[in-house]
Amino acid sequence: MARAACNHLHLVPSLVHPLKSTLFSNHTLFTSRTRFYGIQRRFSSSSSRISMSLRAGIVGLPNVGKSTLFNAVVENGKAQAANFPFCTIEPNVGIVAVPDSRLHVLSDLSKSQRAVPASIEFVDIAGLVKGASQGEGLGNKFLSHIREVDSILQVVRCFEDNDIVHVNGKVDPKSDIDVINLELVFSDLDQIDKRMDKLKKGKAKDSQSKLKEEAEKSALEKIREALMDGKPARSVTLTDFERDAVKHLCLLTMKPVIYVANVAESDLADPANNNYVKNVTNVASELQSGIVTISAQVEAELTELPVEERQEYLQSLGVSESGLGNLIRATYDLLGLRTYFTSGEKETKAWTILAGMTAPQAAGVIHSDFEKGFIRAETVSYDDFVAAGSLGAAREKGLLRSEGKDYVVQEGDVMLFRFNV
Numbered sequence: 001m002a003r004a005a006c007n008h009l010h011l012v013p014s015l016v017h018p019l020k021s022t023l024f025s026n027h028t029l030f031t032s033r034t035r036f037y038g039i040q041r042r043f044s045s046s047s048s049r050i051s052m053s054l055r056a057g058i059v060g061l062p063n064v065g066k067s068t069l070f071n072a073v074v075e076n077g078k079a080q081a082a083n084f085p086f087c088t089i090e091p092n093v094g095i096v097a098v099p100d101s102r103l104h105v106l107s108d109l110s111k112s113q114r115a116v117p118a119s120i121e122f123v124d125i126a127g128l129v130k131g132a133s134q135g136e137g138l139g140n141k142f143l144s145h146i147r148e149v150d151s152i153l154q155v156v157r158c159f160e161d162n163d164i165v166h167v168n169g170k171v172d173p174k175s176d177i178d179v180i181n182l183e184l185v186f187s188d189l190d191q192i193d194k195r196m197d198k199l200k201k202g203k204a205k206d207s208q209s210k211l212k213e214e215a216e217k218s219a220l221e222k223i224r225e226a227l228m229d230g231k232p233a234r235s236v237t238l239t240d241f242e243r244d245a246v247k248h249l250c251l252l253t254m255k256p257v258i259y260v261a262n263v264a265e266s267d268l269a270d271p272a273n274n275n276y277v278k279n280v281t282n283v284a285s286e287l288q289s290g291i292v293t294i295s296a297q298v299e300a301e302l303t304e305l306p307v308e309e310r311q312e313y314l315q316s317l318g319v320s321e322s323g324l325g326n327l328i329r330a331t332y333d334l335l336g337l338r339t340y341f342t343s344g345e346k347e348t349k350a351w352t353i354l355a356g357m358t359a360p361q362a363a364g365v366i367h368s369d370f371e372k373g374f375i376r377a378e379t380v381s382y383d384d385f386v387a388a389g390s391l392g393a394a395r396e397k398g399l400l401r402s403e404g405k406d407y408v409v410q411e412g413d414v415m416l417f418r419f420n421v
Helices: 065-075 101-110 173-201 206-226 240-247 273-288 296-303 307-316 322-334 359-366 370-372 382-388 391-396
Strands: 010-016 047-058 092-097 114-115 118-122 149-157 256-263 291-296 337-345 348-354 376-380 401-403 414-419
Touching: 010 273, 047 065, 047 322, 065 092, 065 118, 065 296, 065 322, 101 114, 101 337, 101 348, 101 382, 114 401, 149 173, 149 322, 173 206, 173 240, 173 273, 206 240, 256 273, 256 322, 273 291, 291 296, 291 322, 296 322, 322 337, 348 359, 359 370, 359 376, 359 414, 370 376, 370 414, 376 382, 376 391, 382 391
Parallel strands: 047 118, 047 149, 114 348, 149 256, 256 291, 337 414
Antiparallel strands: 010 047, 092 118, 337 348, 376 401, 376 414
């Protein structure tokens, strides 16, 4: 399921962890820069494997904690987290293992040689400022860096610190969000106007192309009207044909957004008492977007602690999970993603799919031949697998089901595909 267009999930390598490893122990996978159009690959060793992943772009005003967060969740991130508005000159990319305790439970039961988690790719974009779409700050070239991500994580400053300057002179989450969103709107309007001019000059060669052009024009007109009212493209009701016709434009305001409220350590346990967080929550509700509260500083401090001490430190702050786990879970929920597993002696692996995918489609995430030659999927739920103790035991107890082409894969299914090519 490679990335054929900017807003489709794409394939990137995932780390092969040792059997007993902890997903939080090493979030970063690869940072070399081998790049291909449509599919991105980064190589670390011959033990790497390719699995379905998603890409999230981290945006925000300068000095909101954006690069601090990136550096924390991607432990060898190369962004210069400094008190300077434009310290991130190029987008930094890091691939992070998705924390999932079920993976290692299955690995232990199957006596797997290795465990392979799903992954998420974070792209750190330089701080945007008012006028970025017209070239202010470092210009709108940075807006182009997030056109191919699956979702946008907008970091919003919700803490006071006199030692860290605010680019606009004061902490005002609502204003900060408006600045970023307006720049995304302006960027999309510019792209739409250019595309509409091109469509007016061109002529469709055949009836099918003409129908597609008409659908694109109709969609662009609807979206432009919404953008002029300050509404994002994702708020516009489009037919499936119209939506597919404009997909190639990779409109920024078409992408789902999660607002990341960055709070001080003292507010992490009870963010509801932070008035800034309340403002962000209200905006997220109005825009039908997600919200996650994190402390980038706490995340940075976690990376400096031994793995075995991190959970104890979080508990001392009154929280049970790191911001990374919360962020990834919110991203999965927003994008409608699910996880299924394959498990055997060689490896146990987590696979990311879209909710509603059938068994053949889920098999195709592993390899297109699995989908083409699909026969059936031997399936057992995670809970039943654990209760039985192994795939063989699940089969003996009648817990292993034989599912056909119409079966919709459920969260946590453990699957063995039978196919013939």
